[in-house]
Amino acid sequence: MNAGQWLLVGALALPALGALGALATPRSADRAGRLVATVAAALAFLASIGLWFGHRASGPAPIRPWHQLDVGWAPGLNLRFHIGVDGISYPLVVLTTLLTLLCCLYTLWTFPALSVAGRAAVPDDPPPSEGGGRTLAALLLVIEVGILGVFLALDLVLFFLFFEVVLLPMYAVIAGWGGANRRAAARKFVLYTLFGSVLLLVGVFVVVAAAGTADLVALSSGRGAALSGGTQLAAFVLLAIAFAVKSPLWPLHTWLPDAHTEAPTVGSVILAGVLLKMGTYGLLRVAVGVLPDGARRVAPVLGVLAVAAILVGGLVCLAQTELKRLIAYSSVGHMGFVLLGIATLTTTGFQAALIGNIAHGVITGLLFFLAGAVKDRTHSGDLAQLGGLRESAPALSGLLGYAAIASLGLPGLAGFWGEAFAVIAALRLGSPLWTVLAVLAALGGALAAAYFLRLLRRVTHGPATPRMTDIGRVTVAEAVSWAPLVVLALAVGLVPALVLGIAHDPVLDLARAVTR
Amino acid sequence: MSIDHVALLPAYFAAGTAVLAFLTDLIAPGRRAPVAAVTALGTVATGAVAILVGRGGARPTFCVPNAGCSYLGDHRGALVAAVFAGLTLLVVALSAPSRLPGEYHFLLACSMTGGVVLGYAGDLITLIIALETLTLPLYALVAMRRRRVESAEGAVTFFVISVVSTAVTLLGAALLYASTGALHFAPLAAALAHGTRPPLTTAAVVLVLAGLAFKVAAVPFHAWAPAAYDGAPVPIAGYLSTASKLGGLIAILYVSLYALAPARDLVGPTLAVLAVLTMTVGNLGALRQHRMVRLLAWSSIAQAGYILAPLGARSHFSDAVAASLGYTVFYVLLEIAAFGAVIALRGADDGGLLADYAGAARRAPWASGAFVLALIGLAGLPPGLAGLFAKVVIVRSLLGGGSAWLAVAVALNAVIGLAYYLRAALALFAPVLSAPAAGPRRAPWPVAIALGAATVAAVVVGFAPQFVLDAVGR
Numbered sequence: 001m002n003a004g005q006w007l008l009v010g011a012l013a014l015p016a017l018g019a020l021g022a023l024a025t026p027r028s029a030d031r032a033g034r035l036v037a038t039v040a041a042a043l044a045f046l047a048s049i050g051l052w053f054g055h056r057a058s059g060p061a062p063i064r065p066w067h068q069l070d071v072g073w074a075p076g077l078n079l080r081f082h083i084g085v086d087g088i089s090y091p092l093v094v095l096t097t098l099l100t101l102l103c104c105l106y107t108l109w110t111f112p113a114l115s116v117a118g119r120a121a122v123p124d125d126p127p128p129s130e131g132g133g134r135t136l137a138a139l140l141l142v143i144e145v146g147i148l149g150v151f152l153a154l155d156l157v158l159f160f161l162f163f164e165v166v167l168l169p170m171y172a173v174i175a176g177w178g179g180a181n182r183r184a185a186a187r188k189f190v191l192y193t194l195f196g197s198v199l200l201l202v203g204v205f206v207v208v209a210a211a212g213t214a215d216l217v218a219l220s221s222g223r224g225a226a227l228s229g230g231t232q233l234a235a236f237v238l239l240a241i242a243f244a245v246k247s248p249l250w251p252l253h254t255w256l257p258d259a260h261t262e263a264p265t266v267g268s269v270i271l272a273g274v275l276l277k278m279g280t281y282g283l284l285r286v287a288v289g290v291l292p293d294g295a296r297r298v299a300p301v302l303g304v305l306a307v308a309a310i311l312v313g314g315l316v317c318l319a320q321t322e323l324k325r326l327i328a329y330s331s332v333g334h335m336g337f338v339l340l341g342i343a344t345l346t347t348t349g350f351q352a353a354l355i356g357n358i359a360h361g362v363i364t365g366l367l368f369f370l371a372g373a374v375k376d377r378t379h380s381g382d383l384a385q386l387g388g389l390r391e392s393a394p395a396l397s398g399l400l401g402y403a404a405i406a407s408l409g410l411p412g413l414a415g416f417w418g419e420a421f422a423v424i425a426a427l428r429l430g431s432p433l434w435t436v437l438a439v440l441a442a443l444g445g446a447l448a449a450a451y452f453l454r455l456l457r458r459v460t461h462g463p464a465t466p467r468m469t470d471i472g473r474v475t476v477a478e479a480v481s482w483a484p485l486v487v488l489a490l491a492v493g494l495v496p497a498l499v500l501g502i503a504h505d506p507v508l509d510l511a512r513a514v515t516r
Numbered sequence: 517m518s519i520d521h522v523a524l525l526p527a528y529f530a531a532g533t534a535v536l537a538f539l540t541d542l543i544a545p546g547r548r549a550p551v552a553a554v555t556a557l558g559t560v561a562t563g564a565v566a567i568l569v570g571r572g573g574a575r576p577t578f579c580v581p582n583a584g585c586s587y588l589g590d591h592r593g594a595l596v597a598a599v600f601a602g603l604t605l606l607v608v609a610l611s612a613p614s615r616l617p618g619e620y621h622f623l624l625a626c627s628m629t630g631g632v633v634l635g636y637a638g639d640l641i642t643l644i645i646a647l648e649t650l651t652l653p654l655y656a657l658v659a660m661r662r663r664r665v666e667s668a669e670g671a672v673t674f675f676v677i678s679v680v681s682t683a684v685t686l687l688g689a690a691l692l693y694a695s696t697g698a699l700h701f702a703p704l705a706a707a708l709a710h711g712t713r714p715p716l717t718t719a720a721v722v723l724v725l726a727g728l729a730f731k732v733a734a735v736p737f738h739a740w741a742p743a744a745y746d747g748a749p750v751p752i753a754g755y756l757s758t759a760s761k762l763g764g765l766i767a768i769l770y771v772s773l774y775a776l777a778p779a780r781d782l783v784g785p786t787l788a789v790l791a792v793l794t795m796t797v798g799n800l801g802a803l804r805q806h807r808m809v810r811l812l813a814w815s816s817i818a819q820a821g822y823i824l825a826p827l828g829a830r831s832h833f834s835d836a837v838a839a840s841l842g843y844t845v846f847y848v849l850l851e852i853a854a855f856g857a858v859i860a861l862r863g864a865d866d867g868g869l870l871a872d873y874a875g876a877a878r879r880a881p882w883a884s885g886a887f888v889l890a891l892i893g894l895a896g897l898p899p900g901l902a903g904l905f906a907k908v909v910i911v912r913s914l915l916g917g918g919s920a921w922l923a924v925a926v927a928l929n930a931v932i933g934l935a936y937y938l939r940a941a942l943a944l945f946a947p948v949l950s951a952p953a954a955g956p957r958r959a960p961w962p963v964a965i966a967l968g969a970a971t972v973a974a975v976v977v978g979f980a981p982q983f984v985l986d987a988v989g990r
Contacts, residue, residue: 076985077908146898157908165898171938187938194897194934198927201908205915205923234920 004054004067008083010047011097011148014040019141022134031108033134037141038104044144045097051085060221062289062509066090068154078214082155087506088285088354089151091499092277095361096151099273100144102481103266106369107137109477110376112177112264136177136266142169143270150278156204156214159286163246164197166275170267177264185262192255196245200282203238206231207290220289220513229293236294239287240302246279249302249339250309253332260328261381265372268324272331273365277357280338284353284510288342292514295345300433302343303426307437307444309336314447318454323371323381326455327364330407333448334360334415340441341422344434347511349425354507355499356418359406359492363415366403366485370396373478374459377471383455388464395474397460399482404452406489409445413493417500419445523575523589523636526566526597530632533558534625541618548618552962555621556608562632563601570594576638584700588638592841595987596635596766599848603759604628606852609966610751613959614864616660623653624755631763639700640689640724640775643767644682647731650763651678654756658748661865670747677730677740685727691720701774709778721779724771725786731764732820735793742801745813750864753809754855757816758848765823765844772827773837780833788828792925795821799932808858809867811940812851815894818933819847822910825926829917839913841988846906846981849974850893856967857887860959870940875948883959884944886971893974895937896930901978909985 001009018040025033055066068084085093111133142165149162167190175186208214210231227235245252256276260268288295313333320326334356341352373396374389375381389397406413409420423445426438474482492498521528533555540554569575569589576585604624611620630649637643655678659671693699695717696707708717726737733741745753772783798818805811823843826836858867860883861876877884893900896907907930914923959967977984 074905074980074982074985076982076989077905077912079908079981160908161898161904164904168892168897168899175942187935190938191931191935195928195931198930199924201911202915202920202923202927205908205912206920208912209915 001069002067004051005069007047007050008067008069008085008152011044011051011093012083012145012152014044014047015100015141015144015148018044019138019145022138022141025134030133034104034108034111034137037134037137038101038108040141041097041101041104041144044148045094045101048093048097051090051093057086057505059217062506062513063154063217063220063285064506064509065154065217070154073158077157078208079157079161080155080215081158082215083149083152083158084154085152087503088510089281090502091354091358092151092274092281093148095277095358096144096147096274098484099269099361099365100140102365102484103140103269104137106266106477106481107133107140109475111136111266132176136173136264139169139173140266140270143173143275147274147278151281154216156208156216156219156286156290159216159282160197160200160204163200163278163282166278167193167197170271170275173267174259174263177267178262180262181258182262185258188255189259193245196242196252199238200242203235203242206235206238210235216286216290222513227291227293232291232294233297236287236291236298239291240283240298243279243283243287244305246282247276247335247339248279248332249305250312250332250336251305253309256332257325257328260331260368261322261324265369265376268368268372269365272328272368273361276331276335277361280335280342280353280357283339284342284350288345288514289510295514299343299345303340303434303437306336306339306343307440309333309339310441310444311447314444314451317451318447320451321383323374323383323386323455323459324368325381326383326451327367327371330448330451331360331364333444334364334407334419336444337419337422337441340437341418341425344422344425344429345511345514346425346428347507348421348428350507350511351500351503352418352421352425354503355414355492355496356422358499359414359418359489362485362488362492363403363406363413366399366482366489367407369478369482369485370400370403373474374400378467380467383458385465385467386459387462388468389460392464392468392471393473399474399486401456401460402486403489404456406493408448408452411493414489416493417496520575520577520589522569523577523587525569526562526594527629527633527636529558529562529565530597530601530625530629533562534622534629537625538619538622541622545618548616551618551621552608552612555625556605558625559601559605559608559628562628563598563605566594566597566601566632570598578638580700583698584702585638586642586700587636589636592988593636596762597632599762599845600628600631600635600759603755603762603848603852606856606966606970607751607755607759609962610754610856610859611749611864612962613859614749614751616749620657620660623657627651627653627657627755627759631759634763634766637770640692640704640771641699643770644685644689647763647767648682650760651682651731654752654760657752657755658744660752661747661749666743666747668747670744673740674744677737681727681730681737683727684723684730688720688723688725688727691716691723695720701770704775705777708776713779717779718782721776721782722786724776725768725783728764728768728771729790731767732761732824733817734790734820734824735797735817738794738797738817741817742810742813746807746809746867750809750855750859750862750867753813753867754852754859757812757855758852761816761820762844762848765820765840768824769827769837769840773833777833784828784830786828787824788919788922791821791824791828792922793821794818794824795926795929799929799936802936803932805936806870807867808862808870808873808940811870811936812854812858812867815933815936816851818929819851819894821929822907822926823847825910825922826913826917829914829919829922832917835916836913838985838989839909842909842985843906845984845988846902846909846974846977847894849970849977850890850900850903853886853967853970853974854890854894856963856970857883857890860963860967861887870943871946873943874946876944880959883967886967887944888941889971890974891937891941893978895934897934900974902974902981905978905981
């Protein structure tokens, strides 16, 4: 095994070992357990950074991994442990390891008390802490393993396997550490997304049965048995529904607001920041990459649904009265732009999707950190009870303003590129349908400005409400975990080539493969 | 007719185990440890002999010229015998906390003998007799929870339904004999293969399958299972849902693989409809349960549906059988681990309500962990990789055979399944509202070892599924 392969294995194995280590620490040494988890997350982050060095794309287009590892596992199930990283997956891999590290760091200082299932939950009266912090950190690491596995997998069955890994840990995070209605929200999340996963299972084996291989590299380059048009369409619809649930795409998004609202801060950050990207990444790499014919036939439907998501997300946000719920619905709109980019099936569209993914992960991750900080201090997410943050906590207020403006797509910050490119990609297709979609999507972008400005007016301006007085300053823990995201939102906004440069060649190859 | 006694060794050992258990109980009456030890050793010996003989290649015996053999001494039979022996061993260990009379072990070993012979069966009569030998002792075993009305009720329901189902199967076999003149699998298949099929044969095929469907508690012949499971001592409920169910499945597999293969156009759709009904009704029934053993009983009905599904697909028959058998091995491991955990947490007498498990995760973290892992595995999600691969095996086989609708039915049922498996798992983490429920503070060591062994085995095959696939595929 060469260095690149060791790093690939390390990125998956280190968090797994860290999770075991954190769970193995005794209950009395909770903080030590969280420290173990944080160290593991940091090592995994370093491993993912290390993947950049000595990268050289090799193999047939469109998937030309920099490093890869291919070991047999269960030939009877067409399952190989085939992982690798390329320009499309690399930014997402780093985003995942970074966000997990920040969340683990955050739990070092503060984490919500473990609320045992079944207890009548009263938000203002949290049950006593039971030393669950190390369990929370361990679950975050298991989720990281699943998400990284999805981004790294180059085997369809392995991809499905990792896709399922995140379900139960995320369920446990929401159900164990969530807000008042956590049980219902967690159940909805797990059943809804399992529904997506089982369709993925069926779709994967439709492809495998027809093509005779589960290897993504071979399938994408068309080296498997050629799939007929009917098979492609059926498999693409199955996979698209599976990924649409995860992304989520309107009208399959209804699990998301509940889950995001009820999850603890770190859970929301991981959910919005990277978990949703499993859906868009899967759509791009697996559904579009393996089934280009199916993609071409379904693309207009996807585009219409994506624009519907943008508009519905925006309109619902305008009427939201709960802070985290508003941010959650804004995710529906932002992911709509990402899906619109993919649906155009063009180079520009794919690039819009990739940078949109990263930008949304960074900005929404930051927004959920900030919303969590506000809610932890005021014990309320009700916009009617919030106000005057500017006076009582100027630093927090400034950060919230920054994140909101980044999220609404101000040029110069990360959110701009994905949305602008998605609209341009749709316009460039030229047909009446896509022109209308582009115009509507742009209108949806304007809605984002409206609801974020409304949010800022409610929360930061005006006289301080009783709940807002005497709230603490930004702590060291918060500053440490937020700073990288603040910097990245600006950096990606000023230099989009940070993401687009890495992804340029693979995206070009993919778009060529789809249109051939 | 010469008889190959080496091929018969597993059956001899199994029957010998029963006799020894009976004698030990006579020599040392009232003491359970010697009987349990003898039975356990006997099961180990039976399994070992089955594997050793199975390695040597097929040794058919009781052969009739121009007809075939009644005893197929082949690799697949050896696998079935080994699984039966292993399950019986686990159940013997899990029975340690119960105060059951000495004949308990004798009956258990008798039942195992039926299972061992079943795997080698080469004609319909051997098959039915082996299945009855497997089932008969269970009527008594289900009723062994004395002074409990539910126990007797469960036993009577089970007895009546089982006897009727055997009669139905026998009637089907008789009609088949009447129309084809054959009982051995090979000539039966040959007779069904050519010529038109008279209505009598069609009726016979359906009757045989329906009778066997009773044994696996397939819908609509499932109503006995929850009552019998809940009335029985918990280890016997575990035996019913693993070994006894395995027996019924093996019977269906052998009949549809060897004897009725030419009637695939009839067998396939019948089993497909049975499978979808079984998994759906089983899952929906489980959603409403508040007693742990009843919940597991309904879930095991649903699992039987998944197992039958590949046989209903149009895939190559031996692929379908390998998929069914593969799923069964994964399922049996997880199911026995789940029942083992119930016994470790609650004792062997009563599974109790879901609410009785409150606080179990705090009180007994290891047993609870094993229970949660088994439940998640049955739901087919990581970290229960064994269960995940089991689902993958089924879906892969169905789509390979072009039965996409069956695959979608299996997939959607998995979602329903998760709802109640999660509910059962969550019960362990609920806070204790009243005084701690009665139950053993520490599980006895045989239970702990059995639970540990089943869990470790489930984890190992979860990481190395090819091991199971190779074993069933040959």
